[in-house]
Amino acid sequence: MLQMILLRGAMVGAVYASLAVGFSLIFGVARIVNLAHTAFFMLAAYMLFTATSMLGLNTFLSIVISIVLVTAVGVACYKAFLERIREHEGAVILMTVALALAFQELMLLLFSGVYRGVAPFIAGNVDIIGVTIPIQQLLIVGITAVCLLAVAAFLYWTNLGLAVRVTAQDKEVTNLMGINGNKTAMISMALAVALAAVAGAVVAPTYVVNPYMWAHPLVMMFAAVILGGLGSMKGSFIAAFILGYVEVLVVFLIPEGSFIKGAVALAIVVVILFLRPEGLFGVTFEEERL
Amino acid sequence: MADAFFEVQGLTKRFGGLVAVDNVSFRIDQGEVVALIGPNGSGKTTLLRLIMGVLKPDSGRIIFKGKDITRHRSCDIVKRGIAGTFQVVKPFRNLPCIMNVMVACMVTKAKRGEWTKRLAVKARDALEFVGIADLSLERAAVLSHGDLKRLEIARAISTEPELLLLDEPFGGLNPAETDLLGKSMRRLHKGGRFGRLHSEEMVMLIVEHKLMDLMKIVDRVLVLNFGQIIAQGTPEEIASDNKVIEAYLGKGVILGAS
Numbered sequence: 001m002l003q004m005i006l007l008r009g010a011m012v013g014a015v016y017a018s019l020a021v022g023f024s025l026i027f028g029v030a031r032i033v034n035l036a037h038t039a040f041f042m043l044a045a046y047m048l049f050t051a052t053s054m055l056g057l058n059t060f061l062s063i064v065i066s067i068v069l070v071t072a073v074g075v076a077c078y079k080a081f082l083e084r085i086r087e088h089e090g091a092v093i094l095m096t097v098a099l100a101l102a103f104q105e106l107m108l109l110l111f112s113g114v115y116r117g118v119a120p121f122i123a124g125n126v127d128i129i130g131v132t133i134p135i136q137q138l139l140i141v142g143i144t145a146v147c148l149l150a151v152a153a154f155l156y157w158t159n160l161g162l163a164v165r166v167t168a169q170d171k172e173v174t175n176l177m178g179i180n181g182n183k184t185a186m187i188s189m190a191l192a193v194a195l196a197a198v199a200g201a202v203v204a205p206t207y208v209v210n211p212y213m214w215a216h217p218l219v220m221m222f223a224a225v226i227l228g229g230l231g232s233m234k235g236s237f238i239a240a241f242i243l244g245y246v247e248v249l250v251v252f253l254i255p256e257g258s259f260i261k262g263a264v265a266l267a268i269v270v271v272i273l274f275l276r277p278e279g280l281f282g283v284t285f286e287e288e289r290l
Numbered sequence: 291m292a293d294a295f296f297e298v299q300g301l302t303k304r305f306g307g308l309v310a311v312d313n314v315s316f317r318i319d320q321g322e323v324v325a326l327i328g329p330n331g332s333g334k335t336t337l338l339r340l341i342m343g344v345l346k347p348d349s350g351r352i353i354f355k356g357k358d359i360t361r362h363r364s365c366d367i368v369k370r371g372i373a374g375t376f377q378v379v380k381p382f383r384n385l386p387c388i389m390n391v392m393v394a395c396m397v398t399k400a401k402r403g404e405w406t407k408r409l410a411v412k413a414r415d416a417l418e419f420v421g422i423a424d425l426s427l428e429r430a431a432v433l434s435h436g437d438l439k440r441l442e443i444a445r446a447i448s449t450e451p452e453l454l455l456l457d458e459p460f461g462g463l464n465p466a467e468t469d470l471l472g473k474s475m476r477r478l479h480k481g482g483r484f485g486r487l488h489s490e491e492m493v494m495l496i497v498e499h500k501l502m503d504l505m506k507i508v509d510r511v512l513v514l515n516f517g518q519i520i521a522q523g524t525p526e527e528i529a530s531d532n533k534v535i536e537a538y539l540g541k542g543v544i545l546g547a548s
Binding site for chain 1: 344363366369382384392393396397409449
């Protein structure tokens with residue numbers, strides 16, 4: 001029981017974490033509130049479905065293709081729609097909502113509303129710390145963990161990563177040191193969408209793939225970002241796991257009430273925000289400090 | 291006439307009804323150190339911000355090495371070889387000093403994706419040059435005001451500029467610090483190699499409130515008042531110019547006179 005909660009919570013948390021960290025990254029660097037973030041997550045699931053079930057490609061090749069394609073779509077959306085209106089925050093929010101709805105309708109047109117499924121990457125179960133779980137669930141934790149570590153390594157160990165991090169701190173000063181703010185924004189967009197795509201691809205076998213599957217993760221991702229403190233990637237990461245475990249605990253403790261798992265998680269967010277309005281790891285931005 | 295190294299032609303910037311910079315033209319030649327002085331609110335800082343691309347001018351042109359750079363983005367201007375420090379120092383507070391400088395080091399070679407360690411060596415040389423190498427691992431938030439000013443200069447020179455704009459570099463410094471900074475500036479102007487940093491007869495435009503500290507450093511002085519250049523000449527000429535004295539002290543220098 002306890003082991004099961006640990007593993008399931010890690011799985012749900014890992015998915016929310018890769019979404020929330022990406023969202024925080026774009027928000028921090030480019031000040032873009034990307035409501036289309038989980039739409040990319042949905043796109044990746046559909047791409048994987050198309051590649052494996054419709055085109056019959058090899059699973060791992062399909063995963064790579066869908067992640068690369070979705071990232072390309074994300075960067076194209078940024079270049080085409082978001083870059084020129086970046087200064088106007090309200091317009092950006094409207095634009096991202098429009099993008100999310102457009103993707104949803106596009107998927108409805110292409111695949112209809114029928115629920116689709118994707119086969120697990122590796123079928124079968126595995127025994128671990130005394131419980132038996134599908135290998136797919138372990139893969140979810142493993143793959144998202146590797147991708148999050150890769151993003152962290154990029155941000156903390158490379159020059160370009162440093163450029164991205166300082167843009168998040170003070171755009172104007174960074175610009176005065178010769179760093180192109182549009183370029184760092186694009187890089188963070190690419191990284192964030194790639195993380196969302198990875199999450200979308202790895203969870204596809206455990207989800208029902210449908211055009212509305214972006215809505216629930218969007219709410220939970222938002223909750224994680226707010227709980228962790230807007231703009232803090234570390235906060236988003238930790239908060240995502242908190243919410244993941246809360247959801248899993250609710251399902252395990254009151255199985256007949258599992259439909260309230262989202263509500264309980266959000267209630268906890270509300271309570272914490274009463275105690276710490278800036279979130280767990282809230283950061284103040286340079287321009288707001290003045 | 292040959293192209294000037296740096297030239298500003300008829301630059302104007304209005305903030306609502308206020309003309310902060312009014313049809314300003316001047317040129318700076320290769321190898322010069324020029325001071326820009328003027329009373330409070332005369333438009334000195336606005337002029338610098340226009341040159342750095344932080345503000346966009348309403349009219350006029352800025353020409354650097356024969357190329358029109360008016361309305362370019364700041365990051366492109368820095369890449370062309372102009373760097374500036376600001377009156378209000380704005381470091382990346384949570385990062386160590388050395389990282390602050392490393393950000394600026396990136397511009398010289400677009401060797402992005404390189405491991406950060408390489409830049410660290412160069413950044414350390416810049417910190418050593420301004421004399422705060424011992425603080426390189428401290429977070430910028432804990433530095434004193436004088437040290438922050440030096441950090442700011444370290445960041446500016448790490449972009450290896452050909453034209454360096456300094457906004458009130460001596461503001462808030464004590465006499466010993468002022469002296470030290472003055473010496474650093476003369477070294478920069480003479481040029482040479484400082485570790486991995488390279489400088490070749492760096493041309494400087496120094497904005498100051500008072501002329502006193504600059505007398506020994508600068509070749510030429512521009513005086514700005516109400517957004518217009520009212521005088522220019524050698525420091526000695528300017529010090530005895532009646533128009534300048536008037537701008538600073540007011541006409542007649544009598545209490546209550548308007």
